[in-house]
Amino acid sequence: xxxxxxxxxxxxxxxxxxxxxxxxxxxxxxxxxxxxxxxxxxxxxxxxxxxxxxxxxxxxxxxxxxxxxxxxxxxxxxxxxxxxxxxxxxxxxxxxxxxxxxxxxxxxxxxxxxxxxxxxxxxxxxxxxxxxxxxxxxxxxxxxxxxxxxxxxxxxxxxxxxxxxxxxxxxxxxxxxxxxxxxxxxxxxxxxxxxxxxxxxxxxxxxxxxxxxxxxxxxxxxxxxxxxxxxxxxxxxxxxxxxxxxxxxxxxxxxxxxxxxxxxxxxxxxxxxxxxxxxxxxxxxxxxxxxxxxxxxxxxxxxxxxxxxxxxxxxxxxxxxxxxxxxxxxxxxxxxxxxxxxxxxxxxxxxxxxxxxxxxxxxxxxxxxxxxxxxxxxxxxxxxxxxxxxxxxxxxxxxxxxxxxxxxxxxxxxxxxxxxxxxxxxxxxxxxxxxxxxxxxxxxxxxxxxxxxxxxxxxxxxxxxxxxxxxxxxxxxxxxxxxxxxxxxxxxxxxxxxxxxxxxxxxxxxxxxxxxxxxxxxx
Amino acid sequence: xxxxxxxxxxxxxxxxxxxxxxxxxxxxxxxxxxxxxxxxxxxxxxxxxxxxxxxxxxxxxxxxxxxxxxxxxxxxxxxxxxxxxxxxxxxxxxxxxxxxxxxxxxxxxxxxxxxxxxxxxxxxxxxxxxxxxxxxxxxxxxxxxxxxxxxxxxxxxxxxxxxxxxxxxxxxxxxxxxxxxxxxxxxxxxxxxxxxxxxxxxxxxxxxxxxxxxxxxxxxxxxxxxxxxxxxxxxxxxxxxxxxxxxxxxxxxxxxxxxxxxxxxxxxxxxxxxxxxxxxxxxxxxxxxxxxxxxxxxxxxxxxxxxxxxxxxxxxxxxxxxxxxxxxxxxxxxxxxx
Numbered sequence: 001x002x003x004x005x006x007x008x009x010x011x012x013x014x015x016x017x018x019x020x021x022x023x024x025x026x027x028x029x030x031x032x033x034x035x036x037x038x039x040x041x042x043x044x045x046x047x048x049x050x051x052x053x054x055x056x057x058x059x060x061x062x063x064x065x066x067x068x069x070x071x072x073x074x075x076x077x078x079x080x081x082x083x084x085x086x087x088x089x090x091x092x093x094x095x096x097x098x099x100x101x102x103x104x105x106x107x108x109x110x111x112x113x114x115x116x117x118x119x120x121x122x123x124x125x126x127x128x129x130x131x132x133x134x135x136x137x138x139x140x141x142x143x144x145x146x147x148x149x150x151x152x153x154x155x156x157x158x159x160x161x162x163x164x165x166x167x168x169x170x171x172x173x174x175x176x177x178x179x180x181x182x183x184x185x186x187x188x189x190x191x192x193x194x195x196x197x198x199x200x201x202x203x204x205x206x207x208x209x210x211x212x213x214x215x216x217x218x219x220x221x222x223x224x225x226x227x228x229x230x231x232x233x234x235x236x237x238x239x240x241x242x243x244x245x246x247x248x249x250x251x252x253x254x255x256x257x258x259x260x261x262x263x264x265x266x267x268x269x270x271x272x273x274x275x276x277x278x279x280x281x282x283x284x285x286x287x288x289x290x291x292x293x294x295x296x297x298x299x300x301x302x303x304x305x306x307x308x309x310x311x312x313x314x315x316x317x318x319x320x321x322x323x324x325x326x327x328x329x330x331x332x333x334x335x336x337x338x339x340x341x342x343x344x345x346x347x348x349x350x351x352x353x354x355x356x357x358x359x360x361x362x363x364x365x366x367x368x369x370x371x372x373x374x375x376x377x378x379x380x381x382x383x384x385x386x387x388x389x390x391x392x393x394x395x396x397x398x399x400x401x402x403x404x405x406x407x408x409x410x411x412x413x414x415x416x417x418x419x420x421x422x423x424x425x426x427x428x429x430x431x432x433x434x435x436x437x438x439x440x441x442x443x444x445x446x447x448x449x450x451x452x453x454x455x456x457x458x459x460x461x462x463x464x465x466x467x468x469x470x471x472x473x474x475x476x477x478x479x480x481x482x483x484x485x486x487x488x489x490x491x492x493x494x495x496x497x498x499x500x501x502x503x504x505x506x507x508x509x510x511x512x513x514x515x516x517x518x519x520x521x522x523x
Numbered sequence: 524x525x526x527x528x529x530x531x532x533x534x535x536x537x538x539x540x541x542x543x544x545x546x547x548x549x550x551x552x553x554x555x556x557x558x559x560x561x562x563x564x565x566x567x568x569x570x571x572x573x574x575x576x577x578x579x580x581x582x583x584x585x586x587x588x589x590x591x592x593x594x595x596x597x598x599x600x601x602x603x604x605x606x607x608x609x610x611x612x613x614x615x616x617x618x619x620x621x622x623x624x625x626x627x628x629x630x631x632x633x634x635x636x637x638x639x640x641x642x643x644x645x646x647x648x649x650x651x652x653x654x655x656x657x658x659x660x661x662x663x664x665x666x667x668x669x670x671x672x673x674x675x676x677x678x679x680x681x682x683x684x685x686x687x688x689x690x691x692x693x694x695x696x697x698x699x700x701x702x703x704x705x706x707x708x709x710x711x712x713x714x715x716x717x718x719x720x721x722x723x724x725x726x727x728x729x730x731x732x733x734x735x736x737x738x739x740x741x742x743x744x745x746x747x748x749x750x751x752x753x754x755x756x757x758x759x760x761x762x763x764x765x766x767x768x769x770x771x772x773x774x775x776x777x778x779x780x781x782x783x784x785x786x787x788x789x790x791x792x793x794x795x796x797x798x799x800x801x802x803x804x805x806x807x808x809x810x811x812x813x814x815x816x817x818x819x820x821x822x823x824x825x826x827x828x829x830x831x832x833x834x835x836x837x838x839x840x841x842x843x844x845x846x847x848x849x850x851x852x853x854x855x856x857x858x859x860x861x
Contacts, residue, residue, distance in 0.1 A: 063856055127737065131724075209690075209726050222690050222861060225592040226852045228620035230599065310758055370593060374600050381604040388606065467597050471559055471587040471606070482588060486565045487729035487749075487756045 021349055022431065028342035029353040035339070035399050036360035039367055039375035040241060046234035058232045063214075064239075071215040071243065074136060074208075075201045081141040082197045086148025087190060089290060092283035094156035096274045104287055105153070105511035106504070109146045111294040112453075113503030115460040116143050117206030118480065118496050121489065122301035124210060136213040140204060142294040144197040150510065151193030151408070154449070155186035158415065188255050192407035195251040195362065199403060202244055202366040205463070216240040217368040224370065237371050244366035248359055299500065302493045309490035317479070322498055325459055325475040328390045332397030333455035336405050339398055340450060344410040358406055365403035369463030372400050377467050393468040397458035404457055405450025412446020413439065452506040459503060476502075557583035558793050561598065563591025563612040564780055568814045576800050582793055591617040592692065598785070599624055608788040609797060611652070611780070614692045615842035618649045618781050627783040631795055637802040641839055642779055642819045649783035652801050653810050654817030654832060657697055657776045658765040660750060661742035662735050669766045673774040676744075677716035685722045686731040686743035689860040693728060693746050693778055699851045700776045700840040707854065714858045724860070729753055736761040746778065747829060748815040765829060770836035777837040779819065 021029075050058075058064065089108050098104060111119075120139050123129045129138070159182060167177040201215075208218045216236055223233040274280070343361065346354025364372070376396050380387040416439050424434045440447075462477045469478065476499045483492035562569060566588045573584050587607075589597070595617035598605050605626070612618045621627055627648035634650055635643050642651035659670065670676060676685055688694050701710045723740050725731045731743035732753040747765050754761045768774035782801065784794040800806060807818040815826040822832035841847070855861040 057853065061856060063859070063861070210730075212724055212726065223852075224596050225590075225690065225692060226616075226695055226855075226861070227849045228592065228595055228599070228617070229849065230596060308758060310755075370596075373593075374596060377597050377600040381601040381606075384604065384606070387604075463593070466589045466593065469587075471585040478588075482566050485590070486567055487727075487733075487752050488567065489756060490758075 021346055021351055021353075025342050025345060026351075026353055028339070029346045029351075029357050032339045032343050032402070033353065033357040033360050035395075036357065036364045036402070038379060038399075039364055039372050040360075042375035042378055043234045043237050043241070043371065046230050047238055050231035050235055054229075054232060055235065058235050064236075067214050067216055067219050068239070068243075070133070070213060071202065071240075074133065074140070074213065074215060075198050075243075075247065077137045078140045078144060078201045079194050079198050081137065082145045083148050083190060083194045085141065085290065086145045086193060087152050087186075089145070089149045089287055090152030090156055092287060093153060096279055096283040098280060098284055098287075102508075102512065104291075106508045107291045107295060108149055108287060109507045109511045110500070110504060111143055112146045112456055113460065113500045113507060114143065114295075114298055115206060115462070115477065115480065115496070115499070116140070116204055117210065117462075117484065118302070118492070119143055119298050120207045120210045121484070122298035125301060125489070126297070131212050133213055136208055136211045139207045139211065140201050142290075143207070144200050145290070145294065147196040147200070147404075148190060148193040150449070150453075151189040152186055153511070154408070154411075154446075155189035156182075159185050189411055191251050191254050192411065195248065196365075196404055196407065198247045198251075199244060199362065199366040202240060202247070203368050205368055205370075216243070220368055221370060230374075233371075237367065240366060240368075241363060244363050245359075247366075248362045252359075299497070302496050302500075305490040306493040306497060309493060311491060313494050317474070318494060318498060321474050321476045321479045321495060322502060324473055325477070325499070326502065328394050328469075328475065329397065329455050329458035331390065331394035332401070332458040333405075333451045335394055335398035336402050336454040337409075337447060337451040340402055340405045340409050341447065343402075343406055344413050347406075347410050348413045358410070361399075361402045361406055364399055365401070367400075369400070369461060369465075370467075372396060373464035373467035376464070380468070388468060388470050390470060390473070393465065393470075394458075396464050396468050397461060398454065400461065400464065401454040401457040404453040405447075408446045408450040408453070409443070412443040415446075416442045449510050452510050455506055456503055459499060556581075557585055558608045558790055558797060559606050560584055560586045560609045560611060560797075561594045561607040562586050562588050563594050563610075563614075563617060569611070571813065572801060572806060572809070575806070576797055579800070580796060582796070584797075595620045598626060602626070603787050605785055605787055607785050608790045609782060609784055609794045611782045613780050614696065615651070615779055615781060616692050616696065616848050618644070618783050619842070619844065619848070622646055622648045622783060626786055628786045628788070628791060630784065630798070634795060634798050634802065637799075638819050639822075644783075645841070649781050650798065650802070651779035651781040651819050652798075653780050653807075653814070654819045655693070655778045655780065656747045656767070656817060656829075656832075656835060656837070657693065657774060657778065658745060658747045658767055659742050659774065660732055660735055660745045660763050660765055662738070662762050663764050664762065665738075665741045671769040672772050673768060674713070677713060677720060679720075682720045683723070684741040685717075685720065686725055686734055686740040687717075687722050687860075688725045688728055688731060688743075688745070689855055690726060691728060694744065695848065695851050695855070696778050696842060697744065697773070697776050698855065699842075699844075699847050700838060701773055702847065702851060702854065703840050703844075704773060704838060707850070711854060711858060714854065714860065718858055718860065729756075732761070732763050733757075735763045744774070747826070751815045767830060767835055770834075771838055773838050775835045775837050776840065777817065777832065777835070779842065780816075 093101065093105055116139070123139060129135050163181050164177055167181045172180060203217055205217050205221055208215050209221070216239060220233050220236045220240070223229055223236060343354060343357045347358045348354070376392065380392050386392050421434050421438055424438050429437070460477050462481055465475060465477055466481070469475070476495045479495040480492045480499070483489070573586060576582065577584055591613040594610065595612070598607060598610060598621050610618065610621055622644055629647050630650055635647060638651055643649070661669070698710065701713065723734065725734065728745040728749045729752055731745050732749045734740050735743055736753065750761065750763050750765055753763070782798050784791060788794055802820055804821060807820045808824060810816045811818050811824045811826055817826065817832045818824050819832070825831040852861060
């Protein structure tokens, strides 16, 4: 049965009932906070070296205002569209009886595996995507929608159909029950997904540079490139940090302090599936349209390029690049998991360390890869033993993409019913035993999803990879870059296709229903 | 997740972790017989030269490929801790930035004397390897009369027909040259007139050449070798040709790729050997044929179908001056191109 708890009061209660965090947990949280603060500290140090005249030129020129307006508009537009499309796709996948559901779920998530540079180039090469702001909105919306879809899919699956029955008995129509019963239960998850979209847009370089849209990330890159002026670039990056703080603040105030609490993990009744022909046809064609433009089109362009290339494929190089990509990205994802769990636990307990480490992690996520790369170069080159090792590169990935896992991990810990841990506690179990036997198994699907998302993101990361990899270490992303930098798009195609193929495996795992829903029974 | 599956996952991850850390360790060994190179020149074009060097001398090269500007920024961040022995750059600006921070060592006189005085740093710490001429790439069927000067490009009849890449270092070097020869005010006037003609802006030279071939624009200011690059990528003849302006016109500027040795390198003589190799007559001739660049040691050689370096009569400019680059960017920002 379901108990609808009193908002706020019960959540505050919940936070208290979860108990005070242990010292180890606090130490782990502080470590993550420090790691995330590293690039920001670097930026402040560099920005302080700027001379006052240059400071005025950078801060008070008309162009900076223009860049500011462009950046904000781009973020707002992409977040709005991606959220709308993401919720719609997730709704359709959860509520309509569709054929090949497992495949569809994986295919709508798979676009995250295509680097935005490759995605944009594919569309540009077809010839009907114009340059400029609108094109950037389209491209970034298509590539970021899966972050919302994924979050919303998980949230929809946690909704108890029985509640909708109750709502209907009480006289609410479909729309009213969506806004009064369904939406409150998905808003936090969707908010977290939309936040990732916003931070993605802030830090994207591939799409905006090809389409000629002046955002802060592009301006930062151009400042390094044109004048090698690290102080001005750092200043621009700090403005970017300020914008991301605003975005994060909005998301936090949008977040509801509690959702409906349940006395049991068991979902009384799954959502009823819509079976009418009309609804099925509409839902299927909308989803297929999205898959066509966001996944099939770039893939077909890549395939066409693949078959039109002149040089034969070097299988050894492909294999080495794949293994390098997989190992270093997995290592990064693993570190991110180890770092994210304490942050999520601390955030669920509503401690200040949890709150601030989560915010710091989100803030870092909006930094362009080149800034993160240079910060770690500046720090890492002091230690020749770790500098330019796969370990440091993996660490960079974990910090850069921690934000993508912390949200889903926090949500899944928050959903662990308090009474279960209380029962375990009354049975005389120790805290750590409760964590390993009760909390972690229940939160495992969310933890895995978050970890795999870091893996997917790390696989296609480029600017930090170029700086931090061991010399001579080639990943699929660097091989793609090696070729696209000299316009060899066809030679890049095998690597890009392989990247998508490898990414398909974790994507399929993430999108499987038993990965992100709570288990019906305890094991 | 069941326990057994969790265990399987954990063992898989630890196996990968081990592999990764072993790879990491392997990178640190046998540093003595090898040189570490930060190369802003792309792997595709420069690797055959590196391979020839290793074959000739037995010296192993560890090459880190990247964007010239990003590598320069990386070296600046590394400072005295840089593991690099030699920095090979696509353009003079990136070398100038590293030289300006006093991170490059003085080169042997014998190396410097291989090239004419305008193709080496006045500070004697880097030297040009190849030349890259600025040209007007155009579609022969849509451009009846070829302009003889860059000043014709700002005339009314060019409205909407010209492509430029203002964020690209090669275009910025061209504007730097203009500021050095004509002064800032005259350059601003030229840029504003250009801006008024609403030129199409692209991120890269290669995209400009592709746009000319596709019929989006009629001509563009690019480096000369992109016509080959784009034709090779597309696997067919393209409808784009290169045109030079009249001798000594600013539009004929010659950019350079170049090399410098890190002051902190413990392999100074090996690094010098590599630069000497790249500047040898044989390799210089190979650059002209293989990468379609200009040799600055042998100015009489010409990439297929183009005039020789000594016939172009490139304007003389100081490509290394970093403060000028900042001025260029400030000006481009002022007129709204950046």
